[in-house]
Amino acid sequence: MGTMNKDVWVFIEQRNGKPADVSFELLSKGRKLAENLKSNLKAVVIGSKVKSLAEETFKFGSTETFVVDHPELEHFRTLPYSRILTELVENYKPRVLLFGATVIGRDLAPRVASHTKSGLTADCTDLQISTVKYLKKDYEDLLLQIRPAFGGNIIATIITPDVEIQMATVREGVMRLEPLPIPVNGKITNIPYAPNDVDELIKIIEQHRQENKVNLKGAPxxxxxxxxxxxxxxxxxxxxxxxxxxxxxxxxxxxxxxxxxxxxxxxxxxxxxxxxxxxxxxxxxxxxxxxxxxxxxxxxxxxxxxxxxxxxxxxxxxxxxxxxxxxxxxxxxxxxxxx
Amino acid sequence: MGLHSIVMVKQVPDTANISGQVMKEDGTVNRAKLPAIFNHEDRVALELALQIKDSYGGSVSVITMGPPRASDVLRECLFMGADEAILISDRKFAGADTLATSYVLSEAIKKIGKYDFVFAGRQAIDGDTAQVGPQTAEKLNIPQITYVEEVLEVSNSKVKVKRKIDGGFEILEATLPVLLTVLKDAAFPRPYKAKRIMAYKNAKTLMELEKLTEGNSLLYIDQLKDEYQTKKLYIQTLTMDDLKLDEERCGVHGSPTKVHKIESVVLAGGNHEMIEPNKNGVSYLIDKLMEDHILG
Missing domain, CATH: 3.40.50.1220 (TPP-binding domain)
Structure with a gap:
């Protein structure tokens, strides 16, 4: 690749086939970051029977959505999900990769960041693109990862200047959900999944999930x-x-x-x-x-x-x-x- | 059967108790002024490791990466019942982010050798990132279970745990070895035993022994170390060279994330309308909210 890929990716989280709100919030934010970078917004969907879910990402501006669809991927499991995402990231090298700071995102993102030696900033409250001077060197179009630190006594702006992939997690509700009036004409790219014996090291015995009865987010x-x-x-x-x-x-x-x-x-x-x-x-x-x-x-x-x-x-x-x-x-x- | 656990612990600034002295005028934090405490979730992780040892036999090693004064936390671990405590400390580790930290910790764990469990708290209160656990597991090439709420069952080669997920919980079964990060309610940490406090209050790291030899020509560090080792009071101390680490992956060099800017939290203030704390004030406020169709 002659010029560096500047794509912005969002990991789309699903639970029982339903997308997490935070993923679409991140697509909404990612669309603006991609505009600033003059690049493309893309999404990754992993799960079972997730094609229609994948198509929903076009409403938020994803131009290409990678889909890994397999019955064994119905529920989130660290090992297969992190392997799939790591491989995708290594093959396509997006410039930015965003995750919801959910239990799943906070389990998955560090594992992928560790393998790819990427920078990762947890629980950002704002993300911006800016040219930065750091240690007397100019860096074009870096992702500013802004978060409170030290028990909230300071606001830190974190950058990852010398790595290819900049990763961040963001809490649900922090970014605004902004669907497009007309969905973009994005494409679905199916990625095959090869099960691995290693995945069997951890088995899901039971899972209990309740719809959140409290709806603070929607309360006037x-x-x-x-x-x-x-x-x-x-x-x-x-x-x-x-x-x-x-x-x-x-x-x-x-x-x-x-x-x-x-x-x-x-x-x-x-x-x-x-x-x-x-x-x-x-x-x-x-x-x-x-x-x-x-x-x-x-x-x-x-x-x-x-x-x-x-x-x-x-x-x-x-x-x-x-x-x-x-x-x-x-x-x-x-x-x-x-x- | 005997199960060996390694517990990763951290000494953290007590961010909940920040006083005026701690914040410098430029808005940065004066770490030296902060009281340093044992990260609570790590203490819970140690408790779970000790419970496994109590039930199934085996041993518990504790490791921490930090400055020399982090030895305080290791002594607390010995008071609780840890069999062995190891300080990983080197100036070259300074400025490490989670990636560089997990590199050092994973190499230290490999050096310790065989283990069935690696335990850690879900996150430390100074950064709240929850990243070091999963990143260490990835580097050890073992599975991880984060957000553990309860260890349900342990057998020779497997563990069953309850973990929190968004909107509920799941029960997972893992083949050992596995890395578990635990939530604060996963166990209630035991108090220190008086006998163990007496036994280990004088346990010392290499740096602390070196301090004793300073200005005392009759004391030789190797001799002193041997003496403390024999008395089981030596806290093993490992540096970058001891672990044969790649300097480029340690400390600030090995950390992709950099702090570009720090701002103290300045409050705008003064932009709000003061309302009298009495009936008239409240009545006026309610009228305003009703006029604006916010209430009523």
Whole structure:
């Protein structure tokens, strides 16, 4: 190859044949990265009976989708999936390869990166293409991999200047889902799969999966509580406010760790990223990981006793006060106004 | 039957307890000011390895790659019940990303030799990447199971585990050897035994022994090392040369990822409207939200 391949690839994750939302979010972002690189967006689908799923990638701009379709590939297994992807990457050498930072993505990506000696950055909150000067050398069109680091006290921009393939994982909900008005006329490239005895080293005995009952991502109003709520008993106020104004209940990581609220309701970098029309943060100090998961909400109300709490930095309305007093007030006044 | 486990542990800065002193004025982190702690999920990994030893016999070795002061964590592992602790330390390892780290760790594991399990925490709290485990497994050319919630059954050549998946769990059966990365609730780490604390509090790495010989012409390092080895108080210390590593794959040279820019988290602040913390304030706020069709 004379000129370097600059294609942007996205690994399309499927569970029971259904695509993960994050994969299409990454295609939406990848399309912009490919535009910046003046290259092509491509996708990889591995599974069983995944042809129609593969065709869905065209709605998000994939110009070529590699499909590895085999009954043995129905469920994700580290060894065959990483072998397939490693071989594809070695043969085609994309410039960028993106994964959802899901359990599957975080299992698969490091294995592929290790084998191909690629750079890999976990849990990016933003991706950009830019020309970079690093150690007095100019690098054209590098992938800037932006993520909070060190417990969220800093934002680091990571680059992988001297390797061919730049890999990154991104949490679900971080990038916006943007289907094209008209699907592109992409092509499907079927890749044969050869089973290997090594794959039998790990067997799936059982698998249990439930549809997520909590739909934070789709909720127009979210009432969220933090460690500042103090006790699980006090956290009931969050439920009361949520049910009064028709919202979903959520919490910060600290509230989840303290057992106030279940982990499937965690908002933030390691939880769900949300963009509701109203987000009420009660007793949440607002560590960057939390803010990363809610700062794009349309309107944010912060209630906190500490006037210097970072949550006020992203809020539209701030109430410096005790959530234990403010919430009941809010509930009562709201009910009166509805009458 | 006897099963041998190798546990990869890490000393991490206590990122949850960052005080003003720790953040430098330019917004970077002053690592030296941070309290260093035993990464919790790694401690859970050690507990699982010890449980396997308790039930089936065998042994548990612990390794860590880090600066000399990471020996603190290794002593804690000895207090918990590890049979052997190994420090892998070299200035040339500085600046290692997950790829370079997994190279060093996998080479150290190969040097230790035969093993049935490699354990590690799912991720360390300073980077939260969860990459070193899978990358080490790939380099050892063994299978991996990440996000382990419970070890269900161990037999001579197989292990059955429950692991978390998105939206649920799965039960997997693996043929040994396998690398497992474990979640924090997979086991409850045992407390230190007083007897073991007494026995191992003076265990020392090579660097720590070298410190003892400094300014003392009567002490010779080789002699001291022998003495500590005989008393089983020597923490084996391996450098890049001891492991015959390729320098190009270690530390900053062997790390494809580079930090291009670091910004401290500066908050915009001041852009929000302050609402009085009383009935009037709340009433005004609700009216505004209703006008904007956000509420009601």
């Amino acid at each position: 109003i979210i009432v969220s509580g933090g460690y500042g709520m103090g006790t699980k008993e006090n956290f009931k106020l969050i439920h009361e406010l949520a049910s009064t104004i028709g919202g979903e209940v959520a919490g910060s990581r600290a509230a989840v760790d303290a057992g106030f609220v279940s982990v499937d309701r965690q908002v933030g970098q390691t939880g769900v990223t949300v963009r509701p029309k109203l987000y009420i943060a009660c007793g949440i100090s607002g560590a960057i990981q939390h803010r990363a998961g809610m700062k794009e909400s349309n309107k944010i109300i912060a209630i906190n006793t500490d006037p210097d709490a970072p949550i006020f930095g992203v809020a539209h309305y701030g109430i410096v006060g005790d959530a234990m007093q403010i919430i009941p007030m809010f509930v009562n006044v709201f009910k009166q106004k509805l009458r």
